[in-house]
Amino acid sequence: MDYASSDVPAFHDRLIAEPRPTDLVLGPDGTRLILSVETIDDEGTKYVPTLWEVDPSGEREPRPVDESGQGEFAPAFAADGTLLFLSGRENGASADSEGDSRSVALWALTEHGKAEPIAQHPGGIRAFTVARGSDTVAYTAGLLPGAEDVDTHARLRQDREKAKVNAVLYEASPVRGGGVDLGSDEPHTFVLHTDAGVIDAGSQGFAGSGDMALSPDGTLVVHTRAATSRTPDTNTIVIADAATGAELRTLSRPGHQYYCPVFTADGARLICQRQREETYDTEWRVTLVAFDLASGEETDLLPEFDNWPWPGRPVPSPIPGDATLFFTGDEQGHRPIFRRDADGTVTRLTAYGAHTALCVSPDGTTLYALHCTVDSPPRVVRLDTTTADQLPTPLKTPGNLGQLPGTLTEVHTEADDGFPLRAWLTLPEGASAERPAPLVVVPHGGPQASSNTWTWQWNPWAFAARGYAVLLPDPALSTGYGQRMQERGRGQYAGQPYRDVLALTDAALARADLDASRTGLAGWSYGGYLANLTATRTDRFKALVTQAGMWNLEAFHYDTDMHAYFQKIFGDPRTRRERYEANSPHLDAANMAKSATPMLIVQGGKDYRVPVGQALALHNDLLQLGVPVRFLYFPDESHAIRSPNHVRIMYETMLNFLDHHVLGREWKRPALL
Template identity: 30%
Template sequence: MTVRAKKFTPEVLLSAPRRSAAVPNPAGTLAVFTVSTYSFETHSKTSEIRVLDLKNGQSRVITDDLNAREPIWLGKDNVLLWLKGEEKGTTILQAADVDDLQYAPETVTVFNGSLSNPKVVHLGSDTFALAFTGLATPDGELYNPETAKKPHSTGKVYSSLFVRQWDAYVTENKSTIWYTTLNVHKRMQVNTTSFINALKGHSFQLESPVPPFGGAGDFDISKNGIVFVAKDPKLDPANHTKTDLYYIPLQTFTESQAPSPQIVKTGNLKGYSGSPIFSPDSKSVVFTRMKSDQYESDKTRLLLVPDITDLTNVQEFFETKDGEGKWDLKPEGVTFSKDGSELYVTAEENGRGKLFKLPASPRHASDLPTAIVSDGSVTDARMLPDGKLLISSNSLVDNSTYSILDPSKASEISTVSSVSKSGKAFGLSQDQVDEFWYEGAEDYSVHAWVLKPSNFDKSKKYPLAYLIHGGPQGAWNESWSTRWNPAVFAEQGYVVVTPNPTGSSGYGMAFQNGIRNNWGGRPYVDLVKGFEYIEANFPYVDTSRAVALGASYGGYMVNWIQGHDLGRKFKALVTHDGVFSTLNQYSSEELFFPHHDFAGTLWENRENYEKWDPARHLKNWATPHLIIHNELDYRLPIGEGLAPFNVLQTKGIPSKFLTFPDENHWVLKPENSLVWHQEVLAWINKYSGIEQEQEELRQGVTKLRI
C-alpha cells in the first residue's frame, strides 16, 4: 500500500496511494475507502475499494475493478453498494457482502446514464431510499452522452451567461438529484419504474449539485425527504454567488413526481449555501450560508432549521447584532453526534484544518467552539456507534491518516491506519516542519510554514524556495497536496517557505478582507517583509540563490514581483496560470470575483484595475521566468500565459513556456503532472545552482565507482 523510496521525488508523490475519506459501517467495526495508484512503468492506474478493520488496522480488497467507485454502506449487515461505469454510458449499481466474498459482486440494476454521489437511508422494514446525482436533458430525462443525438454542427449560440465555466462550455443539460427505492426482502431490487428526477416539472429550473465543483456535500437525504442547495434561478450566475437551501418532503421515495422544492429563507444572508445535513432523528437540518452574494470567499455562518416542517424558523450560531458573527472562522464540514446534541465542525485556523466541537443548538452555543483536533488538516469526521469519531486527515508529511478520537478525551487520539507511516516510507518526517510569525505591512503578524530537506544540516546553507499561494483567499495549511507539495521542493535541496500574507484564509476575516482592492499592496509588502525576516533570522538559508513560484493569484503575485524591487532578489521565477493584466478579468467566467476584489466593474472603477495591473510594470521585468498556462483554463484564459511569455522573449529575458492542451487551471493527469514537476524543478534548479550541485555529486559518485 505504500511506495518505498529513499528520496521523495515527483514520481513518488504522483505514484503514491491516494485514499478517500474512510466511512464506517453501522456497527462501527469496519470502514470503507477507495485507493488509487499510478505506475510510470506501465503508464496505468489501479483502483481498489477496500475495507479497513478498525480494531487491528488491517484492510482487504473488496474489488479492484478500475471502473468501480463511490462505495456506500447499505445499512444492513455489512453490505456495500457501489457504482460502476460501463460501456455505452451506462452506470451499474453493484452490491457485495464484505463478510462473504466468495461470490462475485451482484449487479443490482443498470441506469441509462452517468450517475454519482450515491446516498442511502433506511425507510423501515426491508426498504431503503436511494439518491444519486446526474445530468438531466431539457425534458428531464437522464442524460447519456453515448446515446444522445449528435448535432451536425459544432456551433454554440448563447444569449445569457454562463458561456463556459471552469474547463467546459455550458450545455442545455443540467445537474439534478434522482431518487428511488431499494427493497432487500429476498434479493436486492431497485424500483427502476420510479427513478425520479427530484427537480423536474416545476415552474422554476433548479440545478443541484451546483457546478463546477458541487458534489455529495450539496445535498442530503433522510426518511423525511431531501435537502439541497441550488443557484437562485432568477439571478445571473456569473455576477451573483447566491445559492439557496431547498427542502423536498418525501414520505416513500416512490412519489412519481416530487413535491415542489420549498426554499429556506435566511434574511440578510444572501450568499453561498452549503453542507446541508440532517440530524440523526431527521427532524432538523444544519447548513452553512454566506452573507454577500458577490463574494465567493465570504465568511460562512452556521445555521440550524430546528424543525424541517417549519422552514420559517432559521437560527444562526454565534449571531451578533452587527451581522458580523461572533465566530471569526469559516465552518465547512459538519457532523452530528450520535444523539444529535453536539456538532463537530471543520474550519481553517492559523494554517491548520481543525475540528471543533459545539452544541447543536444556537441557543446553547454561547461560548466559541473548542478545537478537539488541532494538528494537520482534518478532511472528514464520522460518528461511530460508541460516540467516538473516525477522523480522516493528512499533514505536510503524511498523505492520509485514519484515527479514532473520543471527543470527551480530546488529547487521546489513536491512529488506525497511515499510508506513509508518518512519512517514513517517503523519507519525510515531522522534524522537517517548522513555522514562524513575523511583522507584516501594518500592525499585524503574518504566519509562514517552513519545510527543510530531510537531510538538513544546520551548518550548511540552502537556497530559498518562496511559494506563494493562490486564491487569493486561500492559505498554505499543514496539509498534503499532490499538485503543490512543499516536500517535493525541499527534497531537491531547498528550504521552502510558504507565507500566508494578507488575503489568506484562517486568520480572521479582517486579515482576509484586507486584500480587497489591494492585490499588489499589503500582500506584496507582507512578502517583502517575510523575505527580509528570512534574511535576518535564518542563517542556513541562502537568499542570494532564492527562487519564487506561484499559481493563480500566486501567479499574479509572481508577475507583480517581477515588475518590482523584490523581483531582483530572485534568481528565477515560475508563474502557473497567473494573471498577466487585471484589465483582462472580463475574459474570465465568474465575474463576481473581479467585481468584489476590485470594488466594482471595469467601466465604473477602471483605475482600481489599472492600479494593480502587473502589465503596467513590464519595463522592469528582468528575472528569468518560466510561464505555465493550460488551454482548458477558462478562469484565466491562455492569453494570460502567452502574453507574459511574449513579453519576456521580446525583451530577451531567459524564459520558457509550458502548456497542456488537455488540462484546466490545475494539472491533474499523472503523466502531465510529472512533466510539470520536471520542467519546474529543472528551471529553478538551473538558476539556484542546485543543478550544478547535483551534477557535481553525480560526477563524484561516478569517480568513486571507477
Template identity: 30%
Template sequence: MPHPASELTDLLTADLVVDLAAPVAPAISPDGRLVAYGVVANSGRGGHPDSSLWVAAADGSAAPRSLTDGTAHDGAPKWAPDPAWLFFTSDRQERGSAQLHRILLDGGADLAEPEPLTSWRGGIGDHHPLADGRTVALLAEDESTAEDERRQAEGDDAKVWGRHLPVTRLRLLDLETGVIRTVAGLGDRHVVEVSQRPDGGPLAVLSWSTAELDPGVLTAQLHLVTPATGAVHDLGPVGVEARSPVWWHHDGAWHLAHLAVTPGHLVGGLAVIDTVPPASGPAVEQRNLTAGMSICPTELAQVADGPPLALFADGLDTALYRLDPQSLRFHRLSRPPGTMAGLTVSHEGGTLAVLASTADEFRNVHAGPTGGPLLRLSDTSPELRGIRRGVQERLGYQAPDGLPMDGLLILPVGRARSEGPFPLVTLIHGGPYSRHADEFALTVVDCGQWLATAGYAVFLANPRGGSGHGHEFAAVAAGAVGGDEWTDVLAGIDLLVAEGVADPRRLAVSGWSHGGFMAAWAVGRTDRFKAAVMGAGISDWGSQAGVGDWGIMDAELGGGTGWDGPGPHLHDLRSPISYASRIRTPVLILHGEEDTNVPLGQAVQFHRALRHFGVEHEFVVYPREGHGLHERAHQLDALRRIRAWFDRWL
C-alpha cells in the same frame, strides 16, 4: 512514529511523488465499526489515476482489506442504514461513466462481487442512501435522447450559452424495482448537495440557478423534498458558496445548518449559517454561528439528532469542534497537530474518521472516539517512511503593520539552520482562501520536499486572504490582491534572510493559481528574485473576471471588470500584466490547455508581454489538462521542469 533521520537513506524521486497512493473519501459505518475509503493511484489506463475501495475496522482490530481491484475509478463510498451494504460509484462498465453499485460486507473472507444498480446514460454524479433502506437519492444529468445522439453524430452541436452545461437533477432510485423517478418540483435548478433529516424525514437539497459557477454559487437556494411524494418546500436563498447542509435537533425543533461565505461578503471567511425551517414558506431567520471567531470552519458533520461536529482551520493546524445547542457557539474538542479533512461520523456521533497528516506523516485514514485519540488505519504509501526529508519548521512573525503571521520553513535535506544561508524558494498557496498547513504535503503544486531534496530551503507563506485566522483576515483580499498579502510574504522572506537561513542573492518565488498570480506580481514589484514559476496564474484581473469560471468573485478580488467603464480601472493596478515592463526575473509559465478556472489566455498574454520586453522565460502548455495536472506524464514533466528552472538560475 517517523524513523530517526539517521535511518533514512533514500532520496525522493519525481516518480515517487506522482505515483503515491493516497486515501480519499473516508466513510464510517452507521454503527461506527468500519471505515470505508478510496485509494487513488497513478496506475490507471492511459496515464490517468484509478481508485480502489478499502475497508478497515475502526478500532484497528483487523487490517484493511481491498473491496475492489483498482482497475476502474471506484469512489464515493457511502453506507446503507444496514452496515452490511456499501454503496459506491464506478466506471467499470464504461470508462468515464460512473454508475451506482453496492457490495455486501458479510464479515467473511470472500467478498461478494459489486452489484451494478444503474445504467443511466451520462452517469451518476453523486448518491445518498436514504433511511428507509429502500431508496437512494441520486444526482444525475438528463439522459441523452435519440435527437441528442443524432445531432452529436452529425456535428450539429451548437451550444446556446446559458444552456450549454447540463443540469444535474435530484432523482430517487427504488432499489427493489430499479425504477428511477425525477423530482420535478425543483424545475431546472442545478442540484449540488443532498442531506436527509436523521429521523428519515425530508431531504435538505442545495441547488443553483445554473450549472455555471458564475452565477451558480451566487444563486444558491435550499429546499426540503419529501422522498415519498417528491413534494418540494422552498426555503429561499442562502449564502455565497453555500455547501454542506446538515440537520440537528434541539428543544423540539429541527435546525438546518450549512457553510457559506460570511453574510454580506463575496470574499471572506466561511461561516456556519443556521436556520429553523418553517412549516411553510421561506426561512425567516439565518444566524451566523461562527461570528467573531478567529478561526475558519471547513467541514460540518451531521450527528443523529444531536448538535453537529465541525472541523476548523486553526492557524497551521485543524481543530474539531461541537456546537453547544444552548449558547449556539462552537466549543473545541481537540486540536491535534497537522491537518484533518474528510470528517465522517457514526450515526450517534461516538466515533469519527478523518484523513489526517502531520509534518512527518503522509495523509492517512485515522479513526477513534469523538474528541479522543485517533488511530491510524491506512498505510497507503509506506515507501515514504524510508525517504530522507527536509526538516519542516513552524514560523511565526509579524507583518509590517504588526499583524501576527504564520508559515512554514522546510530546510534542505540533511542540513541544519546553522549551515545556512541556502537558496530559498517561496511557495505561495492558491485561493487565495486556502493555506499551507503543518502537514506532509507532496504534490506537483505543493512540492516543498521535492525542492528540499535538491538543496533548497522552502518558505511556505500564509499571507492575508487565506483561511485559518477568521473572516477579517480573509476578507482583506477583496479588491486589494497583491497589497497586504505581498508585504506579508516579503516580511517572511526578510525574516529568513536576517536569521541567516536564506541567501538574499539566491531567492525564487513560485505558486499555482492565486499563488501563480502572486509569483507574477512579485517579479513586477522587485528584482530580488532570480527565478519565478507562474503556474495557472492570473495576469489580468479585468479579463479574468470576464472569462474565468468564478467571474464576479474574481472581479471582487481584482477590484472590477472591463465593463465598468473606460477606466482607469482598479483591476489594472492589481494586474501583473500592467507591470511587465519592469520584469527582469526569468519566469517559467505552466498552464493547462483546457483550464476554465484561469483560462489559458491569462498565460498567453503574460508570455507575449514578456516576449515583447525581452524577458527570459519559458511557456509550457499541457494538453487536455484543466486547472491542475492529472496525467502522469504531465506531472512528471512539471516536477522536473520546475526544479531544473531553479537549478539553472539559482
C-alpha cells in the same frame, strides 16, 4: 554539500506513485471503514480511484474491498450495511473525477456478495446520497433541454450521437463552471425507491453543485439550486417530497450561498454551510447554520467564533435528539476538528494537523477522519469525541512514502500594519549556518486558503530533496486567522497579501541556515499571480515560476469561469478602472525589463479558471521585453496538472530551471520535452 546532486527523481517518483487517500465512510454499525484511494492505473498515465477496507481497531492491515476494482469511487453505506459506490465498470471505464462520466452507474455490494448496478442513467450519474434510516437513495444526473423524463432524454441523446453532434446552445446558463465545460444537460435530483422506481425531485439549475441530502426516514429530499446569471451570489435550498418530487419549501438569503446540507438524526433540522463571498466592500465569510424544517427559521450556529472564515462540512451526532455537531476549520496553520455542543460551546478536539472526511460512530463516542500535516501524507485516524486537543490514534492506511528529506519548522513576524504573521518552513537535510540552503518562497493559491495540509502537487519536499528550503507563507486573505485577515486583503490582491509575503520572506532569510543571495519564488493560481506581480516590482529573486497565474485582470475578468465571482470583488472594468489599474500586473510589464528576472510559465490548455490567454500574454510580454522565459505547456491539462507523467515533467522542469538560475548550474532540458 552539493544540494543539487541530491536524488530528486527518486523522491518525486515516490511522491507521484504514492497512494492518495481522498474519502472515508463508516458503516451504520460502526464496524466497517471504507477508504477511497487514488492510485496510478495499469498504463501509468492517470490516477484512478479504488476502494479499501481499513480496520477501525488499527490491528489488521488495510485490504482492497472484495469484488471492487479500479474506477470505483464515492463510497457510502445504505441503512442495512450495503456498500454503495459509483463505477464505470460495465464497459471498463475508469471514471476518474475528471474523466468521461457517460457510463457511470450506481452499484451495490453486500459484504459477502456480488456487485450489482442498482441505478443507471443515460449520460451517467454524478453524485448520490443515502437515507440514514431507510432504503431511499437520491442521485444527481442530467436531462437535456426539452426532455421531461429519462426516456425522452435517452432518445435525444441517441439522436445527437447518431448525428455526430456535440454542439451546445447556451440560453440562460453559464458556459463553464468548476473549471470545465458545462454540457447541454441540466442537473436534476432523482430519488430511487426500491418499490416505486425513480422520481424526479427537480432541477438543480445549470452548474448545479450536486449537493443533496435525504431525511433519515427517506421522506424528504433536499438539494441546492444553482445561482442564476441575474443573482450570481445567491443560490436556493429546495426541500421536496421524496415520494412525489413535489417542492415543499425553498430557502435562500440574498448575497449568500448554501452548501453541504445534512439532516440532524431526528430529521427536525437541516444543517448547512452558509457562504458570503468577498466583494470590494465586504470580506469573505462562511459559517454553519441550522434551518428548522417546520418554520423555516434560520440560526447561525457559530455567530461569535472567529477562528477562520471557512468551517468544513458539518457532521451531526447520529443520536436522535442530540444537538452535538462536529466540523473542521482552518486555524493558525492547522485544520482541527471541533465539536459544537447544544449550548453553543465549541471545543477543539485536535491540536495539530489538518483533518477531512469526518465520520462519527453510531454511539457518538468516536470519530474517524483523514489526518495529514505539511510533513505527513493523509492517514486514517481515530479519536474520541470529548477530549480537547488530543493527538489522534493512527490506523493502518495504504501507502508508505518513507522518510522525508528534511525537517519542518515555523517562521513568525509582524506585518507592516502590526498584524502577526506566520509561515511553515521546510529545511533540507544538512542546512546550517556553515552551509546555508537556497530558499524558494511558495505562496498558496486561493487566495482564501492556507498552507496547512499535505499537497501532492507543488509539494515542498520535492524541492527539499533538491536541497532547497521552502517558505509556505499565509498572507492576507489566508484562512485560519479570523475575519481581520480577510479585511486586510479585501479588494487589494496586489496590496497587503504581497507585502505580507515579502515580510515573511525577510523574516525567514534572517535565519543563519538560509542563503539570502540564492532565492526564488514560485506559485500556482493566486500564488502564480503573486509570482507575476513580483516580476514587476522587485529584482530580489533570481528566478520566478508561475503556474496558472493571472496577468491581465481585465481580460481574465471576461474569460474565467468565475466571472460573476470576480466581478463582485473588482466590479466592471469599464466603470471601475481604478481597481484594475491597482491590481493588474500587466500594466507594469515594462518594469520586468529592468529586473530581468528569468521566468518559467506553466499552463494547462484546458484551464478555464485561469485561461491560457493569461499565460500567452505574459509570455509575449516577456519575449518582447527580452526577459529570459521558458513556457511549459500541457495542451490537455486543466487548472491543476493531473497526469502522473505530466506531474513528473513539471517537477523536473521547475527544479532544473531553479537550479540553473538560483544555483548557477547548467540548464538541463527534461528528456521527454
